[in-house]
Amino acid sequence: MVRSAMFKKILSEIDTKEQDLSLGDTSLIEQSRIMIALLQEILVRVKEQVGISGFTDVIAEIEFFKEVKPMVLGKLIYYNNVYRIETTCPVRGGKLYRKYFEGQLKLLKQHNASQLDMDFYRYYRSGRTDKDADYFLREQVHYATVLDSFYFEMDSQYSTYYDHLVARFIAQDLTYVYILSRIYPETPLNFGSLDIPDDLQWTGTKNALIELIYALYISGVLSHGKIGIRKVSLIFQSLFKIPLGDIHHAFHRMKDRAGKRTLFIDHLRDSLEEYMDKHL
Template structure:
C-alpha cells in the first residue's frame, strides 16, 4: 500500500536537491534541466506505485491528489516555464531584457489559471476541506465544470481534474515570483494586504538579514521546507520594506569570510543565552 511517509520522504529529497543546486551556484537553465528530469522520474514512480498498490483509504487518496502530486507537478510546470523563458530571453541587462520579462509577466497575468474555475480557486486558497472528496477522489469530476480538454486525455486512475489545477496554481505562483525577481530584484514584492505596522523596520545589517533567511531556508522550518529561498527573501523584503539586492551572491561572499562565517546567528545565540542567564 502507498504510505504517506514515503511521499513525504520524496518531497523532502526534492527540496534538498533544489537547495544543493542553489548553493552550488547552478545557473537557472542548468537547474531547470536537472529539476525537470528529477521531477519527471518522481511522477513516473508515483504513477507506478499508485497503479500497483493503491491507497490505504480515501483520506490518503485525497492527501495524495491534494498535497503531494500537485506539488511535484507544479514544480515541473514551473521549471519548464523557467527553462523556456531563460533559453529565449535576450542578453542579460538593458531595456530589451527588462521588456522581455515584463512581457512574460503580462502573459502570465492574462492567462491566469484561476479563470478556469474561480469557485474552486477560492475553495483551494481559503484552505477549505469540506468538498475534498468531490475534488480529489478519482472519477468524481462533473463534466459540466470541465473547461480544459486535457481532462479527457488524462489517466483517470492517476489523476483528477482538480489535482492538475492545483499544480497549475502552484506553478503560477512560482513563475510570478521568478518573473518579478528577473524584472527588478531590488523591488520588494507585495504579497497581500497584511496589517504591517508602518514603523516596522529591520535595523540590523542587510548581511545579517540574508544570513537569517538562509538559516531558516536550509533548516526547512518554514512551510515544512517547501518555500524557496527566493520567495522567502521577497517576503522578508516586503515585511521590512528593505531591498536586499542579489542575496545569492551575498551569501557566497559570506562563505568566504575569515573566522566566524555565521556572525549574526552567533550573535543571536549569545544574546539569547545572556537573557536566559539574567532571567534565572
C-alpha cells in the same frame, strides 16, 4: 500539516537537488533542464507506486492528489516555463531584456485573471478542506464541472482533474516570483499594499532571519506549506527592506555549525519562556 512518508521523501529529494544546483555554477537553463528530468522521473516512479500499492484510505488518496502529485507536477511546469523563457529571452541587461520579462509577467497575470472567478480557485486559495473528497478522490469527478477537455485524455486512475489545476496554481506562483526576480534583480519586492512603517527594521543578523524563514517554510505553517522557500524569502526581504543574498548557501553553513545549529530559534524560545515566567 501532517505529511505522509511518501510526501516527506519526495520533498526532501527535490529540495536537496534544488539546493545542490543553487550552490553550483550551472546556468539557470541547465538547472531547469536537470530539474525537468528529475521531476519527470519522480512522476513516473510515484505513478508506478500508486498502481502497485494503491492507497491505504481516502485520506491518503486526498493527500496524494491535493499535495503530492500537484507539488511535483507544479514544479515540473514551473521549470519548463523557466527553460522556455530563458532560452528565448534577449541578451541579459538593457531595455529589451526588461521589456521581454515585463511582457512575460503581463501574460502570466492575464492567465491568472482568467481563473479568479473559478469556485475551485477560491476554495483552494482559502485553504479550505471541507470539499476535498469532492475534488481529490478519483471517482468523485463531476463531468459537468470539467472546463478543459484535457481531462478526457488523462489516466483516470492517476488523475482527478483538480490535481492538475492545483499544479497550475503552484507553477504560476513560482513563475511569478522568478519573473519578478529578473525584472528587479537587486530590489526587494513589494507584495501587496500594506502600510509598512518606514522605521520597521530587522535588527538581528541576516543568518537569524534566514533561520526563521527556513523554520517557517519547513514546518508548513505558511499557506498550508504550498508557498516556496524563494517566495517566503522575497516577502521577508521586502517587509524588512534587507537583501539576504544566497539563502541556500547560508542555510548549508548553518547545518555545519558546531554545537547548536538553531541558535536564533533557541533564543526565541528562551526569551518567550523567560517572559512567561516573569508574568505568571
